[in-house]
Amino acid sequence: RAGPDATALRKCRATVFGAGALGGHTATLLAESGVGVVDIVDPDVLLPGNVVRHVSGHSMVGAPKAHAVQAVIADHAPWTEASGALEGPRTRKEIQERILPADIVVDTTGNEALVRSLAIVAQDSGRRLVTGALYRGGFIARVRRQAIPGDTPIHQRDDLARYPLIPAGPEGEDFASAQLGCSAPVNNAPPSAVAAGASLITQVAIDVMTERLEFADEVIDVYRAIPEPPFHQVGRVGRER
Numbered sequence: 001r002a003g004p005d006a007t008a009l010r011k012c013r014a015t016v017f018g019a020g021a022l023g024g025h026t027a028t029l030l031a032e033s034g035v036g037v038v039d040i041v042d043p044d045v046l047l048p049g050n051v052v053r054h055v056s057g058h059s060m061v062g063a064p065k066a067h068a069v070q071a072v073i074a075d076h077a078p079w080t081e082a083s084g085a086l087e088g089p090r091t092r093k094e095i096q097e098r099i100l101p102a103d104i105v106v107d108t109t110g111n112e113a114l115v116r117s118l119a120i121v122a123q124d125s126g127r128r129l130v131t132g133a134l135y136r137g138g139f140i141a142r143v144r145r146q147a148i149p150g151d152t153p154i155h156q157r158d159d160l161a162r163y164p165l166i167p168a169g170p171e172g173e174d175f176a177s178a179q180l181g182c183s184a185p186v187n188n189a190p191p192s193a194v195a196a197g198a199s200l201i202t203q204v205a206i207d208v209m210t211e212r213l214e215f216a217d218e219v220i221d222v223y224r225a226i227p228e229p230p231f232h233q234v235g236r237v238g239r240e241r
Helices: 021-032 048-052 065-076 092-099 112-125 191-209
Strands: 013-017 037-041 081-085 104-107 128-135 140-146 218-222
Touching (some): 013 092, 021 037, 021 104, 021 128, 021 191, 092 112, 128 191, 191 218
Parallel strands (some): 104 128
16 A cells, blocks of 8 residues: 555665654655655654644654654554654765765755755765755745756756746744744644645655656645745646656
């Protein structure tokens, strides 16, 4: 029931940066789909407010998020070897140590500075990268791929015709008030947007690992329209492959 790609994915190793709502669901979906090894990297602890959208439940409150997701994977996909690292790599050396063993690197942190660093180090190290995030309070999901020749490096995507800029929304739309004990702002995205975004990230990552490459190097899904085009209609904005 892991799906038709399970045999091919069994040989793959994925490193997932971020074990929050988006990352926890993504890591679990990768494991459930048959990925052989999933390494989860996140320094934060699971708080009571997190469990509304998190893949883990109240029984794991107080545990490191990476370990909480590791436990969920053990329950749902025991064929996957999962590990949890309580780190927030920032330096080139720290990032390299985490990504070099991986067949694919998946970022779900929504941290643009980290995404840029991952893109540069992944490019220099020959590692395939997929990064995804939610915008405008969960109205929009964007997944970017940097994995094959022809993919524009993520940190060099300045062509706004090919890679449209998602405009900032009203103050407070993206984030709620900060939560004590959490190192990142609390995203306002509803659970349905989190689940859809995690599914899209997982689909693109599996597309890379199976080498089908059916997606474009950047995919944008609009879950709720905003006034600014090309995001003014619900559906997929992304270019054809």
